[in-house]
Amino acid sequence: MTDPAAHLLIVDDDERIRGLLQKFLIRNGFIVSAARDAAHARRLLEGLEFDLIVLDVMMPGEDGISLTKALREKLTTPIMLLTARGEASDRITGLEAGADDYLPKPFEPRELLLRINAILRRVPSVSETQSAPKMLHLGPIRYDLERGEMWHGQTPIRLTATESALMRIFSACPNEPVSRTQLVEDLGRDKGVGSSTSQERAVDVQITRLRRKIEADPKQPRYLQTVRGAGYMLAPD
Structure with a gap:
């Protein structure tokens, strides 16, 4: 792993997926916090610093694209978007909003892990x-x-x-x-x-x-x- 102590924020309205991702990433050495929606994520971000945000696009209320745009106005924290919509145009929309990567659902947990490590490696030493x-x-x-x-x-x-x-x-x-x-x-x-x-x-x-x-x-x-x-x-x- 690139950084065993990296602190990740998982944002997903699906409690089952949120819990599975949290357990999987903790088993692989990360510190993981979880939020159920954009408002919850904002509250966590006010008091904590994260190395990477894994953010679901399709959420009730403020969606992942809107939240990404808002966060990019004040944060440089890497953002990976997760979505059931995997068309090229959707990926471009996510990247234009300020995301660093875009992973369509369904995905293998191993691929998520590889992509997270790849993003964390991009910080120059x-x-x-x-x-x-x-x-x-x-x-x-x-x-x-x-x-x-x-x-x-x-x-x-x-x-x-x-x-x-x-x-x-x-x-x-x-x-x-x-x-x-x-x-x-x-x-x-x-x-x-x-x-x-x-x-x-x-x-x-x-x-x-x-x-x-x-x-x-x-x-x-x-x-x-x-x-x-x-x-x-x-x-x-």
């Missing part, structure tokens, strides 16, 4: 960045590779776990294009469900989200460029 420059400058934005932190002047820019992983990948090879296929592999999505096309589309969504945070004009990116036929490239100052 100091050892991975010691040989690279400690700071990258993207116009008024600076990115600290050792801390995995991004700043606009004195204001921190919140990055999700996937956005942090993308910055780590691109920062390891500035001014060199990285193919979408390689990004899928590095982000761990090659082990998931869906076609390669849908996986690459999911990466495109993450790139779009990251550009909104680092580009003055995301539609005409200066720093996170599209290299036709080759993928994406980070071009720092």
Whole structure:
């Protein structure tokens, strides 16, 4: 396991599923809290910090997509969505809302465990960045590779776990294009469900989200460029 002490929050209105997931993940070394709906989850999040949130989409009241959007306004905690709707368009909607991964039901508990560990591994470590420059400058934005932190002047820019992983990948090879296929592999999505096309589309969504945070004009990116036929490239100052 990536981190035996990682604290997970399970949010699902189905008491049976919630209990089974909690028991399974505890057996695999995690600390697990559970919430029955979005309101309950919000109360837990006010007093506790979590390493990852596993969130059901189809819940009465505030659904998982709406809750994800709201949480992304103030939290960078990784979010995995669970849903009975597994179409590519549904996965894109979840990723656009700010989720880091999307697992259709029914699923094997082992796959959930592998995906959770993959998400937790995306947080960059100091050892991975010691040989690279400690700071990258993207116009008024600076990115600290050792801390995995991004700043606009004195204001921190919140990055999700996937956005942090993308910055780590691109920062390891500035001014060199990285193919979408390689990004899928590095982000761990090659082990998931869906076609390669849908996986690459999911990466495109993450790139779009990251550009909104680092580009003055995301539609005409200066720093996170599209290299036709080759993928994406980070071009720092």
